[in-house]
Amino acid sequence: MLVPLLDARHPLLWIRKGQGMAGRGEALRLEFTGSTRFRDACEAWRQVTAAATVVDPLGTPGTGLIAFGAFAFSGQSALTSVLIVPELVIGKRDGVFWLTRVRVLAEGETVGDPGTAPSGHPESSPTAAPSAAPALPAATAFGAEYRISLLPGRANADTYRAAVEQAVRAIGAGDLEKVVLARDLVGHLPGDSDLRRVIFDLALGYPDCWTFAVDGLIGSSPETLVRVDHGTVSARVLAGTISRGRDAEADHDQAVALATSAKDLDEHRFAVASVMTALAPHSQTVIASEIPFTLKLPNLWHLASDVEGALSDGSSSLDLIAALHPTAAVAGTPTLDALALIERLEPFDRGRYAGPVGWVGADGEGEWAVALRCAQVNEAGDITAYAGAGIVAGSDPQHELLETKMKFRPMVEAFG
Numbered sequence: 001m002l003v004p005l006l007d008a009r010h011p012l013l014w015i016r017k018g019q020g021m022a023g024r025g026e027a028l029r030l031e032f033t034g035s036t037r038f039r040d041a042c043e044a045w046r047q048v049t050a051a052a053t054v055v056d057p058l059g060t061p062g063t064g065l066i067a068f069g070a071f072a073f074s075g076q077s078a079l080t081s082v083l084i085v086p087e088l089v090i091g092k093r094d095g096v097f098w099l100t101r102v103r104v105l106a107e108g109e110t111v112g113d114p115g116t117a118p119s120g121h122p123e124s125s126p127t128a129a130p131s132a133a134p135a136l137p138a139a140t141a142f143g144a145e146y147r148i149s150l151l152p153g154r155a156n157a158d159t160y161r162a163a164v165e166q167a168v169r170a171i172g173a174g175d176l177e178k179v180v181l182a183r184d185l186v187g188h189l190p191g192d193s194d195l196r197r198v199i200f201d202l203a204l205g206y207p208d209c210w211t212f213a214v215d216g217l218i219g220s221s222p223e224t225l226v227r228v229d230h231g232t233v234s235a236r237v238l239a240g241t242i243s244r245g246r247d248a249e250a251d252h253d254q255a256v257a258l259a260t261s262a263k264d265l266d267e268h269r270f271a272v273a274s275v276m277t278a279l280a281p282h283s284q285t286v287i288a289s290e291i292p293f294t295l296k297l298p299n300l301w302h303l304a305s306d307v308e309g310a311l312s313d314g315s316s317s318l319d320l321i322a323a324l325h326p327t328a329a330v331a332g333t334p335t336l337d338a339l340a341l342i343e344r345l346e347p348f349d350r351g352r353y354a355g356p357v358g359w360v361g362a363d364g365e366g367e368w369a370v371a372l373r374c375a376q377v378n379e380a381g382d383i384t385a386y387a388g389a390g391i392v393a394g395s396d397p398q399h400e401l402l403e404t405k406m407k408f409r410p411m412v413e414a415f416g
């Protein structure tokens with residue numbers, strides 16, 4: 001388990017089904033703002049990797065030089081987008097553990113002998129060579145338990161329902177076809193709280209989701225925005241939601257109701273189309289299953305489609321998140337109209353909620369999720385959690401409010 005190895009206050013993590021990477025320390029921190037944040041990040045990462053010396057004997061996803069990243073949803077956000085290269089990465093994939101140590105060389109310093117890996121821990125030593133084999137950091141006991149209530153923030157139940165009503169009216173008037181509207185919950189974490197408790201609950205409770213922690217953004221997302229691995233590109237598109245049933249039969253009925261709901265299938269179709277359109281210039285072979293499948297999570301069912309293709313233009317995963325964001329699963333259709341309506345109807349800054357979160361390697365490969373089912377925790381301990389729902393013609397405000405409640409469950413329970 002990687003979680004006990006994390007820093008209790010500044011965790012860096014990317015895992016699914018117990019596999020992934022934990023980071024310790026910050027060798028390099030790059031921050032970006034505004035509408036050029038993706039382009040600037042691509043360029044900065046190209047410069048970093050061009051200057052780096054990487055020793056990566058394993059050559060599997062996540063080994064060698066990597067940066068964890070989290071990007072703001074909007075170019076107008078007050079929150080920065082970040083790429084963080086940890087000083088130490090502890091990784092686990094397919095039964096193999098590895099350690100990567102990163103060192104930024106001082107002016108005039110040269111790369112020395114890469115050293116040897118401790119037995120049982122193959123090592124990849126990027127950027128600069130370590131002078132000695134890196135040691136595994138000690139797993140430490142979690143700090144005291146806490147229970148934090150998350151309460152309505154800027155958008156309470158009434159304002160959220162009113163916003164949905166206005167969105168349905170705009171859709172009815174033909175202004176747009178779909179918009180995703182979110183609301184926020186807020187809380188406060190005492191100064192010495194160990195964030196690993198929340199992350200541990202999420203990783204255990206939602207093993208099929210990407211559990212992440214990057215610069216205070218913590219969550220468990222079921223939606224893969226993009227994965228680039230050995231020349232292939234893939235994504236998992238989600239849109240369309242229904243609650244779980246009380247027993248096996250009711251649960252099955254819920255899945256069937258979702259799979260045959262015209263409203264949810266519409267909502268889903270927009271999301272798949274936006275991903276296919278964004279990927280088409282980068283992959284001539286990109287395909288999605290014709291009919292979405294139902295994805296079962298502990299708190300709800302989603303309509304899901306897997307998309308896959310061969311990369312035809314050598315794009316990096318950072319290039320692709322720039323092309324894909326924001327998909328219609330978090331913004332709407334047409335994108336610009338949906339963004340304008342979100343700006344008008346949501347009374348808060350989304351920060352990094354619904355933005356890309358994940359990691360990129362020195363070769364540009366990487367895995368990125370859409371930051372859903374998450375909360376941002378700042379240095380002062382303020383917590384803001386977010387959840388949204390896709391609004392199309394015929395959406396019912398009370399129903400959408402309840403849907404956001406289901407989507408808040410992972411965060412409400414992990415903090416509570």
Ligand SMILES: C=C(O[C@H]1C=CC=C(C(=O)O)[C@@H]1O)C(=O)O
Binds near residue numbers: 182328389
């Ligand atoms: C916007 C969110 O979910 C998206 C992803 C899956 C299903 C969705 C839906 O059914 O509305 C949303 O498009 C969220 O969790 O905050």
